[in-house]
Amino acid sequence: MQTRRRVGFCLNDKKRKRMNLEAFAELCRNRGIEVIQIDLNQPIAVQGPFDVIIHKLSDVMVDAEHDSQSQQLLERFEGYTAGHPRTVLLDPLPAMRRLLDRFASYRIMEGLQTAIPGEWVCSPPYMEINSMELSEKQLDRAQRSLPFPIICKTRVAHGSSSHEMSLIFGPAGLWDARPPCVLQSFINHSAVLHKVFVVGGAHFTVERPSLKNFPRGHSDRKTIFFNSHDVSKPESSSHLTALDEEAALPRPPCDDVIAAIVTELRAELGMSLFGVDVIVNTETGRHTVIDINIFPGYEGVPQFFSALLNHIEALLQEKEGACETRGSPEHPTQGGEVESRRVTGTPPLKTSVTPTLPPSATP
Numbered sequence: 001m002q003t004r005r006r007v008g009f010c011l012n013d014k015k016r017k018r019m020n021l022e023a024f025a026e027l028c029r030n031r032g033i034e035v036i037q038i039d040l041n042q043p044i045a046v047q048g049p050f051d052v053i054i055h056k057l058s059d060v061m062v063d064a065e066h067d068s069q070s071q072q073l074l075e076r077f078e079g080y081t082a083g084h085p086r087t088v089l090l091d092p093l094p095a096m097r098r099l100l101d102r103f104a105s106y107r108i109m110e111g112l113q114t115a116i117p118g119e120w121v122c123s124p125p126y127m128e129i130n131s132m133e134l135s136e137k138q139l140d141r142a143q144r145s146l147p148f149p150i151i152c153k154t155r156v157a158h159g160s161s162s163h164e165m166s167l168i169f170g171p172a173g174l175w176d177a178r179p180p181c182v183l184q185s186f187i188n189h190s191a192v193l194h195k196v197f198v199v200g201g202a203h204f205t206v207e208r209p210s211l212k213n214f215p216r217g218h219s220d221r222k223t224i225f226f227n228s229h230d231v232s233k234p235e236s237s238s239h240l241t242a243l244d245e246e247a248a249l250p251r252p253p254c255d256d257v258i259a260a261i262v263t264e265l266r267a268e269l270g271m272s273l274f275g276v277d278v279i280v281n282t283e284t285g286r287h288t289v290i291d292i293n294i295f296p297g298y299e300g301v302p303q304f305f306s307a308l309l310n311h312i313e314a315l316l317q318e319k320e321g322a323c324e325t326r327g328s329p330e331h332p333t334q335g336g337e338v339e340s341r342r343v344t345g346t347p348p349l350k351t352s353v354t355p356t357l358p359p360s361a362t363p
Helices: 013-019 021-029 060-064 066-081 092-098 100-117 136-145 171-176 226-232 255-269 302-325 334-344
Strands: 005-010 033-037 053-057 088-092 127-129 150-154 164-168 181-186 192-199 203-211 224-227 272-281 287-294
Touching: 013 021, 013 136, 021 033, 021 053, 021 302, 033 302, 053 302, 060 066, 060 092, 088 302, 092 100, 100 127, 100 181, 100 255, 100 287, 127 136, 136 171, 150 171, 150 226, 164 171, 192 255, 192 302, 203 226, 224 226, 224 302, 255 272, 255 287
Parallel strands: 005 033, 005 053, 053 088
Antiparallel strands: 127 181, 150 164, 150 181, 164 224, 192 203, 192 272, 272 287
């Protein structure tokens, strides 16, 4: 059995500082775990071996589409993980690729409506615009199938431009959409966003500001362009989040529904470190997932370090137990899907959670 346990972190400078990796490394040392900062510009093999690698390569993955240097870095990382199948990877690159594409992630979010019993989760109507320019046919379809107001988001779900959004109030405003993009009917939620942060089997819900309520139905109001960071960050202050005096009070989320959403997404994605943005319909109390984030910042979660360390230790214990059962840790992995679920920390079976809502939350 390997006695020295080593965890590699592959993060850019901004993410490393925001996470305060040095403080986390000290906490890990006190529990007998060594933390290594992986430099993708150097051969990874000489920096290892690693029991666990935690990374956020979403920026590299996006840049690799058009930048040869980023493509080489990504290939180096993929080559190392392919040659070391016993290394636990948080999180799998294929799962992350799905979430980088809002077309794919919106289909996942739409599936929650039927996967969770009781009709407590709603998926508002949406439309994918894949072409670089809107056509008359697409405009007509959007008018007929999407109740106004409509929120417009970029197809790429990572990078600074992904936070640029718009709120469209009528047919004329559809020309302001910037394809490729996703159009989705806006749901009034009384300016409260519930950010759910997932760490393995644990999750934490933090309240954030969000867009205020707007009258339903189309109007001549001009399109509102905004950056989601200006609206929903902890320190955000915007006129777009100020509720009108007559606005209904926000409804609280149901813990059972949040737990059911997390359970379904962990099983569907095969991921351990992600965030879920949830709003609660002011009128019906139904919950809607409006975004899924790769390895979020975990701002407002003081338990993040302890939860992450507990998850790492659980994976290490499981890994060491598997090595004792199977023999040498260098023995190649067998049984692809079962092993994949194990090394990502995903529960081996999807369990159904039936939400129990408070009386005020009616479907």
